[in-house]
Amino acid sequence: MAIVPKHTAAALNIFTTMSSLARKENAYNLSQGLPDFPVFPALSDLLKEATTAGFNQYAPMPGLPELRENIATVFNNKYRTNFCTPDTVTVTPGATYGIFTALATVLNKGDEVIYLEPAFDCYVPAIEINGGIPVCIRLDEQKNFEIDWQRIRDAITERTSAIIINTPHNPTGRVWTTGDWEQLASVIGNRNIYVISDEVYDTIVYDGQQHRPGFLQKGLEGKVLSVYSFGKMYHITGWKVGFLIAAPALTEAFRSIHQYLSFSVNTPAQYALAKYLLLPGQEPASVMLQAKRDLLINRMQPSKFRLNAVSKGTYFQLFDYSALSDMEDVAFARWLATEHKVATIPLSAFYRKSPGIKQVRLSFAKNDDILQAAAAILCCL
Numbered sequence: 001m002a003i004v005p006k007h008t009a010a011a012l013n014i015f016t017t018m019s020s021l022a023r024k025e026n027a028y029n030l031s032q033g034l035p036d037f038p039v040f041p042a043l044s045d046l047l048k049e050a051t052t053a054g055f056n057q058y059a060p061m062p063g064l065p066e067l068r069e070n071i072a073t074v075f076n077n078k079y080r081t082n083f084c085t086p087d088t089v090t091v092t093p094g095a096t097y098g099i100f101t102a103l104a105t106v107l108n109k110g111d112e113v114i115y116l117e118p119a120f121d122c123y124v125p126a127i128e129i130n131g132g133i134p135v136c137i138r139l140d141e142q143k144n145f146e147i148d149w150q151r152i153r154d155a156i157t158e159r160t161s162a163i164i165i166n167t168p169h170n171p172t173g174r175v176w177t178t179g180d181w182e183q184l185a186s187v188i189g190n191r192n193i194y195v196i197s198d199e200v201y202d203t204i205v206y207d208g209q210q211h212r213p214g215f216l217q218k219g220l221e222g223k224v225l226s227v228y229s230f231g232k233m234y235h236i237t238g239w240k241v242g243f244l245i246a247a248p249a250l251t252e253a254f255r256s257i258h259q260y261l262s263f264s265v266n267t268p269a270q271y272a273l274a275k276y277l278l279l280p281g282q283e284p285a286s287v288m289l290q291a292k293r294d295l296l297i298n299r300m301q302p303s304k305f306r307l308n309a310v311s312k313g314t315y316f317q318l319f320d321y322s323a324l325s326d327m328e329d330v331a332f333a334r335w336l337a338t339e340h341k342v343a344t345i346p347l348s349a350f351y352r353k354s355p356g357i358k359q360v361r362l363s364f365a366k367n368d369d370i371l372q373a374a375a376a377i378l379c380c381l
């Protein structure tokens with residue numbers, strides 16, 4: 001008996017392929033976004049404390065109360081609001097799950113969901129598995145991936161029930177401005193369209209920019225499900241803990257699905273994160289990562305790789321290799337990893353159909369010596 005595929009995405013994605021190629025080739029791995037620096041010692045001490053203090057059984061379904069309260073406090077202080085309460089915060093097993101469950105919350109079979117390409121690879125399968133129809137708007141690389149709002153207006157139909165957005169944006173490093181948010185609110189207007197707002201890199205913005213959370217956007221009240229990830233915030237991607245912030249009615253609907261999908265989330269990790277969130281004296285991740293971005297860009301300057309736009313957020317930087325090779329990007333990335341021992345991600349990984357753009361994404365969430373060694377190789381090409 002054959003199983004009908006539930007989505008149209010690749011069985012094995014290019015992130016997994018490039019990471020295993022990097023391991024096989026013993027290459028400098030600037031491909032997948034996993035940072036290679038250690039966990040903060042205080043955070044790992046708290047994780048140990050949690051297990052010895054007996055936090056080893058199921059946490060409450062919405063998350064440990066202390067963690068939800070502390071997340072609410074951090075967000076309210078940061079954005080000078082009182083929107084966040086434990087009733088608007090739900091702890092999730094990572095952001096991928098948060099996005100999937102947010103879609104499961106708002107979609108009915110046959111609903112259309114608009115998303116913008118290049119897009120993180122879990123969006124399309126998550127839409128399809130939940131019975132939705134992905135509607136792609138391709139951003140123009142010639143215009144630095146700025147959003148063409150008219151194209152979004154034109155794509156909206158009676159059946160549009162959601163739009164997925166991502167800021168700061170993986171892989172372009174673009175950060176939404178207040179203008180972008182106002183445009184989105186105006187495009188949606190009074191329509192019943194929900195916004196799944198992927199904000200996993202909310203704490204990683206550079207050059208004095210400010211992230212703006214979707215759930216606070218005027219004109220979109222009660223329509224935004226903002227998704228976050230502690231994996232990005234504290235470079236602990238393997239912990240797979242994140243959270244969702246949304247208005248109480250949306251939160252309740254989200255929890256009614258979450259209750260029967262994972263029910264609850266790793267208790268010791270929640271205990272540790274609750275305490276760690278309010279520890280004083282933490283340096284924002286963006287300070288260290290901005291220095292790494294600058295180091296990589298600096299070291300790449302003598303190379304034939306071209307920089308079209310400096311990353312303003314996330315820990316990724318796109319480079320254009322068209323002055324170096326005519327190869328299409330997957331072949332180029334494979335060649336770089338096997339012949340020159342530097343693993344990258346081809347930009348087409350973020351498209352359903354290869355767009356034919358000659359760019360690769362480099363992660364700079366790596367130790368400085370790795371960045372320097374990889375850049376030295378790339379400068380010799």
Ligand code: PMP
Binds near residue numbers: 033097
């Ligand atoms: N959204 C984006 C844009 C991401 O880059 C990632 C991780 N690479 C995720 C979501 C998933 O986050 P998590 O690991 O918490 O599931």
